[in-house]
Amino acid sequence: MIKAKINNLPVEVQEGESILDAAKKAQIKIPTLCKHPDLPAGAGCGLCIVRIKGTPKMLRACCTPLEEGMEITTHDPEIVAVRRTVLELILSNHPNDCLQCGRNNNCELQTLVADFGIREESFQKFLPDVAKDDSTRTIVLDAQKCIRCGRCVKVCQEMQNVWALSFLERGFCTRISPAGDIKLADSPCIRCGQCSNHCPTGAIVEQDETARVWELLQNQDKYCVVQIAPAVRVAIGEAFGYPIGTNLTKKLYALLRRLGFKAVFDTNFGADVTIMEEGSEFIQRFLHGKGTLPLITSCCPGWVDFMEKFHPDMVDHFSSCKSPHEIVGVLSKTYYANKKNIDPKNIAVVSIMPCTAKKNEIIRCEEMYASGCQDVDVALTTRELARMIKQAGIDFVNLPDEDPDHLLGDYTGAGVIFGATGGVMEAALRTAYFLLNGKNMQKVELNQIRGLEGVKVAEIPINGKKIRVAVAHGLNHVEYVLDKVREAEKNGEEMPYHFIEVMACLGGCVGGGGQPYGVTDELRTKRAAGIYQDDQGSKLRCSHENPFVQQLYKEFLGKPLGEKSEHLLHTHYQARPVYAK
Amino acid sequence: MVEEKKSMQEEIFSLVNKWKNKEGNLIMILHELQNYYGYVPRPAALELSRVLHTPLARIYEVxxxxxxxxxxxxxxxxxxxxxxxxxxxxxAAVLLNEIKGLLNIEEGQTTKDGLFQLDVVRCLGCCGLAPVIKIDDKIYGKVQKNQVMGILSEYGNHKKEE
Incomplete structure (x- = not known):
């Protein structure tokens, strides 16, 4: 342990811990715009400078480890003055359109400038002349608002291993851009949106599509239905002052009705259907040798995009099953439309998702139009919904609880855990166990595959057989798992795993790119806890027990992997170039 | 076209092999590529990314x-x-503006007809002749603004775009 003094307060921390983190433990906040808890220090912004007794220079707290006996001053008039100058210099290259910015009232730079009481521009303004890039139709890159902190580049390169974003040139000309100044849509970008979630300013924000939803809701000819993803219910509360991880499912149902949606569904129902299909797919491959093992989950559109670009040799391993919201989408315009006698062309499906990639998934290939029209019309992120709630003037916090609409709204505990890493696997195994054994697991919780470990492996005994599974989240953890599969394939050995779950974002959807800002591991854990609590409190905890899923198969689909299911609920994958240009 | 692509692949393959086990090989390979092509063409960078297992973004950063x-x-x-x-x-600043205006390019750029490329350098080692312009390997000293057009016309007829 290292003992030192910060502002005359004794602190004791592990060796190697930075002054910035050590100060936090002494309740001292040193400002920074580049250091993010998810990422290594980059010494980019220069705001976290502190003074160490015995050295004439001010040093950056984010990348200076605390040493034995150090005496540190974090705040004195001179330090604060330097920080102010740094902020003023950043502002000299930053536009003043805060009021129209996607991060207005939620911007780390704006907050610091307000805290420092900067009232005038001390330096001549210079703004680079660069156009916005909204080519991905999921996120908008506005390089003019970039403060070159490097978070997005680190997220894209190190956390996600995508390498769409890079720092080009140097010094004054430094800019974030894909290699060769091409559009993001032509780059390897998988649209996971983690860059937008980590950006301290409005340089990368989600593509706002709330206007389209307002328009649909106003349109008298449209029958608007909506669904919420598992991870949205435990995160939306953060925008309204709830403790992190509060489950607001029933308030959300009430809210969405008040916004004007005619039917309020739940993506968790789609998750239960996904499990019926994917669970059956697994049994087919595992027991009957039809198809390639290991089976790999495909609910995450960021992961699907990543696989198609970087690991096309895995195409045959992928579950052909669509993601849960696409399933609710297509069923809304077929099954539900039939039942309610509504022309599917008049139904508009809006998905509220923790994810920016979902905005692209809804048009990714022809199977996303299986109902005869686009199955999901708009995908909004959690952040966009929060704005809609505030615009609508609804007192969300005091709304009563309501229930979802039947047919596509009721879910089991297995459906809701899709929102956390390991959840899809756990839900699938609950049903696979039933399909193999004819009865449910005694203990349905599979704690081995829960939590934030990057790669989780487990061996689940079912009916005398052992199912080996692997769960990875955060795309930099994927390579390890896939390489094991490739190695076994090459050597003709037994597969290391039978079933693999991958989620592009760290923590799974609870840590999605469209979720409220400020994500940390602590926050991911709390959001996941909210989800597991929902599962814990559910009467039914296995997808095959969902009475509405049973009704769906009985009255409409027939059986899992049947002809109708294959047509409506399944899709295909193909190799795609990493660079389109 | 196919043949050209093949030779680029071969060229890169041999360069990568040459520098394979050396640290910092990316810069050395880029040097050789540029010597060979005069610049780093995007197809070459893409191919290099593939054989070197280095993301294109990293190559462009360098x-x-x-x-x-x-x-x-x-x-x-x-x-x-x-x-x-x-x-x-x-x-020299006056000469720079004159050249920029005549050729309609900024420093570091090449004219649309590919005839001239304009680079700004610091000292060519003949300060006694200042201000100095070098075109390819020929030095022009004590250049006056009104001589620039004449000097350029020695190298062919540049088509000025509107």
Whole structure:
């Protein structure tokens, strides 16, 4: 342990811990715009400078480890003055359109400038002349608002291993851009949106599509239905002052009705259907040798995009099953439309998702139009919904609880855990166990595959057989798992795993790119806890027990992997170039 | 076209093999590529990314970090205009503006017809001749603004675009 003094307060921390983190433990906040808890220090912004007794220079707290006996001053008039100058210099290259910015009232730079009481521009303004890039139709890159902190580049390169974003040139000309100044849509970008979630300013924000939803809701000819993803219910509360991880499912149902949606569904129902299909797919491959093992989950559109670009040799391993919201989408315009006698062309499906990639998934290939029209019309992120709630003037916090609409709204505990890493696997195994054994697991919780470990492996005994599974989240953890599969394939050995779950974002959807800002591991854990609590409190905890899923198969689909299911609920994958240009 | 692609692949393969086990090989390979092509063509960078298992973004970060590397084909003739102290004091900035205006390019760029490329350099080692312009390997000293057009016309007829 290292003992030192910060502002005359004794602190004791592990060796190697930075002054910035050590100060936090002494309740001292040193400002920074580049250091993010998810990422290594980059010494980019220069705001976290502190003074160490015995050295004439001010040093950056984010990348200076605390040493034995150090005496540190974090705040004195001179330090604060330097920080102010740094902020003023950043502002000299930053536009003043805060009021129209996607991060207005939620911007780390704006907050610091307000805290420092900067009232005038001390330096001549210079703004680079660069156009916005909204080519991905999921996120908008506005390089003019970039403060070159490097978070997005680190997220894209190190956390996600995508390498769409890079720092080009140097010094004054430094800019974030894909290699060769091409559009993001032509780059390897998988649209996971983690860059937008980590950006301290409005340089990368989600593509706002709330206007389209307002328009649909106003349109008298449209029958608007909506669904919420598992991870949205435990995160939306953060925008309204709830403790992190509060489950607001029933308030959300009430809210969405008040916004004007005619039917309020739940993506968790789609998750239960996904499990019926994917669970059956697994049994087919595992027991009957039809198809390639290991089976790999495909609910995450960021992961699907990543696989198609970087690991096309895995195409045959992928579950052909669509993601849960696409399933609710297509069923809304077929099954539900039939039942309610509504022309599917008049139904508009809006998905509220923790994810920016979902905005692209809804048009990714022809199977996303299986109902005869686009199955999901708009995908909004959690952040966009929060704005809609505030615009609508609804007192969300005091709304009563309501229930979802039947047919596509009721879910089991297995459906809701899709929102956390390991959840899809756990839900699938609950049903696979039933399909193999004819009865449910005694203990349905599979704690081995829960939590934030990057790669989780487990061996689940079912009916005398052992199912080996692997769960990875955060795309930099994927390579390890896939390489094991490739190695076994090459050597003709037994597969290391039978079933693999991958989620592009760290923590799974609870840590999605469209979720409220400020994500940390602590926050991911709390959001996941909210989800597991929902599962814990559910009467039914296995997808095959969902009475509405049973009704769906009985009255409409027939059986899992049947002809109708294959047509409506399944899709295909193909190799795609990493660079389109 | 196919043949050309094959030779590029072969070229890169041999370069990568040559520098395979050396640390910092990316820069050395880029140097050789640029020597060979005169710049780093995007197809070559993409191929290099593939064989070196290095993301294209990293390769472009290196290329754009150093002034030396070029992403565009060089002009047929390279104009090196000196902005070193002596030349600057003797009015090189005026010459720079004159060339920019005549050729309709900025420094570091190549004319649309590919005839000239304009580079700004610091000191060509003949300050006594300031201000100095070098075109390819020929030095022009004590250049006056009104001589620039004549000098350029020695290298062919540049088509000025509107």
């Amino acid at each position: 290329i754009t970090f150093y002034n030396f590397f070029k992403l565009e084909p060089p002009g047929k003739h390279t104009i090196s205009l000196c902005l070193g102290t002596a030349c600057y004091l003797k009015g």
